[in-house]
Amino acid sequence: MLLLVSRRAVRANDCQFSDPMKKHILVLGAGFGGLELSTMLSEAFGEGVDVTLIDKGDAFTFGYSKLDVMFGRTTLDAVRLPYKNFVKPGVRLLQETISLVDPVAKRVTTDRETHEADFLVVALGADYDFDATPGLAGATEFYTVAGAARLGQMLPTFTQGHVLIGVCGAPFKCPPAPSEAALMMHDYLATRGIRSACEITLILPLETPVPPSPETSRALLAAFAERNITFVADREVRSIDTQRRVATIDDGREFPYDLFLGVPAHRAPKVLEASGMTEDGYVPVKPKTLETRFPDVYAVGDCARQGTAKAGYFAEGAARAVATALIARLQNKEAPVTHAGTGSCYIEFGAGLIGRVDVDFFSNPDHPTGTYHEPSVAMRADKEHFGASRRARWFGL
Numbered sequence: 001m002l003l004l005v006s007r008r009a010v011r012a013n014d015c016q017f018s019d020p021m022k023k024h025i026l027v028l029g030a031g032f033g034g035l036e037l038s039t040m041l042s043e044a045f046g047e048g049v050d051v052t053l054i055d056k057g058d059a060f061t062f063g064y065s066k067l068d069v070m071f072g073r074t075t076l077d078a079v080r081l082p083y084k085n086f087v088k089p090g091v092r093l094l095q096e097t098i099s100l101v102d103p104v105a106k107r108v109t110t111d112r113e114t115h116e117a118d119f120l121v122v123a124l125g126a127d128y129d130f131d132a133t134p135g136l137a138g139a140t141e142f143y144t145v146a147g148a149a150r151l152g153q154m155l156p157t158f159t160q161g162h163v164l165i166g167v168c169g170a171p172f173k174c175p176p177a178p179s180e181a182a183l184m185m186h187d188y189l190a191t192r193g194i195r196s197a198c199e200i201t202l203i204l205p206l207e208t209p210v211p212p213s214p215e216t217s218r219a220l221l222a223a224f225a226e227r228n229i230t231f232v233a234d235r236e237v238r239s240i241d242t243q244r245r246v247a248t249i250d251d252g253r254e255f256p257y258d259l260f261l262g263v264p265a266h267r268a269p270k271v272l273e274a275s276g277m278t279e280d281g282y283v284p285v286k287p288k289t290l291e292t293r294f295p296d297v298y299a300v301g302d303c304a305r306q307g308t309a310k311a312g313y314f315a316e317g318a319a320r321a322v323a324t325a326l327i328a329r330l331q332n333k334e335a336p337v338t339h340a341g342t343g344s345c346y347i348e349f350g351a352g353l354i355g356r357v358d359v360d361f362f363s364n365p366d367h368p369t370g371t372y373h374e375p376s377v378a379m380r381a382d383k384e385h386f387g388a389s390r391r392a393r394w395f396g397l
Contacts, residue, residue: 022050023330026108026117028098030055030083032312033123033301033319035394040323042088045330049090052115054108056097058083060394062387063174063312066148067181067348071188072156076149085395098124101275103294119296119329121322122283124272126173126302126310128264133168135240141262142181143173151261155188160197161258163189166237166247169265170205173302173310176347176357178202178263179209179220183350185261186227200229203249205236212309213370216347216357223349237262266310268303279305287362288337290322298322306339308361313343341368346383349375354383 025041027034030053038053065079083093096110106120128144130137140154141147165181182202189195202224208217209231224231235249240260247255267273267281277283277292283299285291287307290298300306300322301315308314321339328335341362347355353375361368373379391397 029123033315037319070148126266132265164257167263212368215372354379
């Protein structure tokens with residue numbers, strides 16, 4: 001077993017493991033939530049805390065990087081942030097695959113060993129449920145890193161026809177991303193001089209592109225109209241026939257395509273369903289505290305019903321709230337309630353312009369609210385700072 005604790009990999013049996021006097025915090029998943037939570041605990045306690053962070057992968061990738069890979073703006077190697085560079089006092093990062101979660105005992109079994117904890121934080125994200133949409137497994141999609149890279153190899157040979165961007169179910173990660181894909185596709189085809197030979201259609205299971213912000217939605221709809229992009233609202237793709245190259249949506253209509261960009265339906269990882277933690281596909285939590293129904297077990301991010309959109313910014317915010325509570329508890333203080341349910345999404349409008357929407361899910365009891373920031377070149381620097389600050393904070397890069 002390899003233990004990722006420094007810039008070199010060392011064998012687990014070469015290391016001193018848990019100090020029995022320390023509280024052991026087990027964090028499942030090294031995405032936005034797991035990385036930020038582990039970093040905050042390390043900052044608060046250093047070697048005085050015992051955190052085990054488990055992820056089956058060997059690197060982190062920002063979700064928005066997949067669009068850049070697909071459209072040839074960057075490479076896979078350039079966007080991968082290896083976990084070997086995540087070096088924090090008091091934190092061990094293990095590359096293991098989780099096979100069993102016992103939330104009552106706070107015990108987790110992996111392909112390597114069994115871990116027990118005083119506190120368990122589940123931040124495993126959402127998995128893609130390809131089986132939920134017949135035919136999708138044999139089609140093309142851009143929500144996985146591999147899928148985006150595959151489309152990136154296909155796009156240069158695409159010269160004419162119908163580009164169909166289809167979402168197969170809600171909720172889904174980063175709600176603006178399919179809209180971004182449509183606008184970036186327009187730019188890509190226009191730059192190659194073949195836009196007039198192509199159609200672009202976006203099928204979205206939402207009434208508007210960004211429901212919490214009518215202003216953002218109006219701006220996106222205007223951008224679609226300007227670019228002759230067809231928007232099919234409040235519908236989802238139900239099946240794909242890759243032989244006929246036809247997608248069927250939930251009202252029975254068929255959409256022929258020459259290039260399909262799919263967004264799979266989402267669900268919490270099956271290991272969480274098997275653990276008895278999920279209801280209706282996700283882990284229910286108290287939105288303000290992220291506590292599950294199991295004592296000393298929390299869930300954050302896309303695997304949880306935390307009352308926000310499924311996006312990295314919101315997972316990070318939830319993780320900060322849990323970390324703040326755990327720090328207080330470990331100091332024998334009352335745990336504060338700090339989950340604000342706020343976050344931002346950057347939106348690529350094409351032509352080098354980026355907008356932003358700031359969303360607040362908790363302040364208004366009737367519905368979430370959003371504040372729209374018009375697209376600009378200057379906003380690109382803001383987005384780049386968002387990524388750079390987290391690369392530096394988590395990976396020292």
